[in-house]
């Protein structure tokens with residue numbers, strides 16, 4: 001990346017926070033000024049004391065020293081606070097933009113990238129940028145100023161010691177950079193070890209039921225110990241290497257100090273330096289360590305930030321293959337029309353082939369077909385999780401899906417999937433899906449309409465009761481999902497019926513809830529149970545992505561040669577299971 005690109009980036013994200021950035025710079029420069037003043041006060045004190053100077057002056061020097069000490073901490077606290085503040089404000093905006101971008105990307109993108117990967121992209125990479133935004137410029141300029149300040153002050157005392165210290169600074173900087181380049185891969189390996197360990201734990205904890213049921217706890221623990229031992233090795237290596245590398249720079253600075261003292265002593269003997277000046281040079285040598293470390297660290301941060309930023313840029317450049325339209329879908333029940341729809345997830349293995357059908361508004365379509373025949377895919381297309389291939393089209397309420405906004409589409413179509421997601425949140429939040437505009441009366445009316453009142457009465461805190469993740473039975477989850485859809489009041493309802501059998505009581509409740517939900521709406525039901533099939537108006541059977549049969553249910557049921565009639569004879573459950 002060129003310097004211009006960096007400046008543009010900094011400008012773009014820092015502009016809204018100008019006053020804070022300016023204040024941050026003031027604090028950093030203040031901190032540097034105070035640090036540079038300490039050795040000067042020290043020298044004044046020592047030389048005045050040795051010359052039997054007035055007590056007043058000594059008192060003043062001590063007072064200044066105290067004030068400088070407090071000032072130093074003040075500037076340090078202020079710059080730490082503002083640095084974090086600016087860093088988080090700017091990167092939060094970036095996190096927000098990235099999250100929004102990812103949420104808008106199509107399902108094809110999301111099935112190609114694991115959640116963990118996206119977390120690392122959206123959070124990990126932006127965190128790497130955080131330092132760059134917060135204080136990169138101020139730190140680099142600050143460190144340079146401190147370095148130059150120290151060297152100028154020393155040169156002013158004596159050119160020979162100035163030259164020696166400048167050379168020392170150069171050597172020390174190279175040494176610090178060298179040790180850092182050795183240390184960075186070791187630290188990276190340590191982080192990698194931890195991310196493996198956490199990844200392992202997360203996956204296994206998520207599958208704890210299956211692990212227990214299958215008696216695999218012992219094997220899993222064995223694996224855990226191995227992953228843990230690997231992490232332990234990495235942590236030890238990084239800790240030891242860290243200590244060794246720190247020792248190297250400490251030893252280096254010991255040499256620097258020895259040199260400063262020897263030269264100071266020599267100049268003192270020559271009568272050129274006072275004891276105070278020897279002290280001053282010694283202190284400035286110590287002070288060199290901070291800007292040298294700071295510069296080396298900033299170079300490293302800059303490299304990390306560049307890598308992170310490149311990945312973020314690449315992510316931003318990915319465009320959703322599903323483009324938003326600008327029309328709206330009409331209110332009321334919606335007619336559905338598929339016109340010559342072809343679709344595949346991967347080129348060469350077609351999933352839907354030339355699918356054309358119409359479903360009139362207010363009617364219910366029962367969708368049947370073997371597993372893998374394309375039923376779920378057909379529904380995903382209705383939601384525009386993917387777009388159909390060139391030449392085909394899907395219409396909803398007469399509008400082509402590509403012409404309407406995704407928002408209006410997803411508001412007007414409601415779906416209950418086989419695998420309902422319940423969030424660890426209150427009943428209210430689970431039903432309104434965190435939309436705070438939804439009023440309690442509305443939610444209670446939905447609960448009442450779907451005949452869930454007796455379940456609701458068992459809740460300890462009404463709508464404020466918390467549902468634990470996985471704390472509901474499959475049947476209860478389904479009923480909650482019905483209530484969600486009911487609240488949305490869509491014009492088309494899609495039910496992907498679970499193939500599992502529920503207890504008769506729950507099944508009856510679901511039946512009643514479905515009746516209520518479908519009243520006055522168009523619906524597509526992927527049916528696995530005979531009871532559900534009995535209530536639909538039309539039947540469509542898919543077979544390897546083609547329509548095998550489509551017609552009125554009664555007509556098909558009465559025609560003994562139809563596939564549907566055959567299914568009814570052999571039993572629906574056996575066929576679709």
Ligand SMILES: Nc1ncnc2c1ncn2[C@@H]1O[C@H](COP(=O)(O)OP(=O)(O)OP(=O)(O)O)[C@@H](O)[C@H]1O
Nearest residue numbers: 111345346351369370371372373374375376377378
């Ligand atoms: N996200 C995906 N990526 C790639 N291929 C997929 C994806 N989802 C489904 N498929 C494939 O598409 C085909 C149709 O799958 P689909 O889920 O639509 O079947 P289905 O009729 O809903 O089956 P089931 O009755 O088991 O739910 C299958 O061959 C499946 O492997």
Ligand SMILES: [Mg+2]
Nearest residue numbers: 375376377496
């Ligand atoms: Mg399916």
